[in-house]
Amino acid sequence: xxxxxxxxxxxxxxxxxxxxxxxxxxxxxxxxxxxxxxxxxxxxxxxxxxxxxxxxxxxxxxxxxxxxxxxxxxxxxxxxxxxxxxxxxxxxxxxxxxxxxxxxxxxxxxxxxxxxxxxxxxxxxxxx
Numbered sequence: 563x564x565x566x567x568x569x570x571x572x573x574x575x576x577x578x579x580x581x582x583x584x585x586x587x588x589x590x591x592x593x594x595x596x597x598x599x600x601x602x603x604x605x606x607x608x609x610x611x612x613x614x615x616x617x618x619x620x621x622x623x624x625x626x627x628x629x630x631x632x633x634x635x636x637x638x639x640x641x642x643x644x645x646x647x648x649x650x651x652x653x654x655x656x657x658x659x660x661x662x663x664x665x666x667x668x669x670x671x672x673x674x675x676x677x678x679x680x681x682x683x684x685x686x687x688x689x690x
Contacts, residue, residue, distance in 0.1 A: 565651075635663030640670050 566574075580594055591603040603611075608627055616625040631652065638648050649660045 632663045632665060635660065636665045636667070639664045640667045 589602045591608065593599055593601050593603055593607065596607065612626050612630070613624050616623065635648050635652050638651055639645075643651075645657060645660055645664075648654075648664060649657055652660060652663055654660050654663075
């Protein structure tokens with residue numbers, strides 16, 4: 563089970579309505595615009611969908627499903643999620659499998675550096 567925010571639920575509701583027009587299906591991701599309608603969407607079709615959506619959003623680069631997965635893992639970590647939470651949300655079996663999916667935000671890394679007191683501050687010489 564995965565938690566979803568309101569926008570994902572809203573998008574899924576719209577998708578489910580469209581999917582009914584394709585003959586209904588028990589699969590989550592189905593072909594809605596290519597034959598066979600209602601059949602499971604193959605990985606190549608998912609990549610094409612991301613490519614079309616990237617162009618439509620004028621992102622300036624191709625975005626794929628794996629990038630979305632990495633971004634999700636990084637966003638969870640940047641908002642304070644622990645590694646075991648990221649592991650569970652990404653469905654990874656081993657804790658080390660999370661590493662490639664978590665890319666720290668530069669501002670969060672800068673904040674971590676700022677939290678560490680300098681040796682001068684620790685010795686009292688940094689204060690004036």
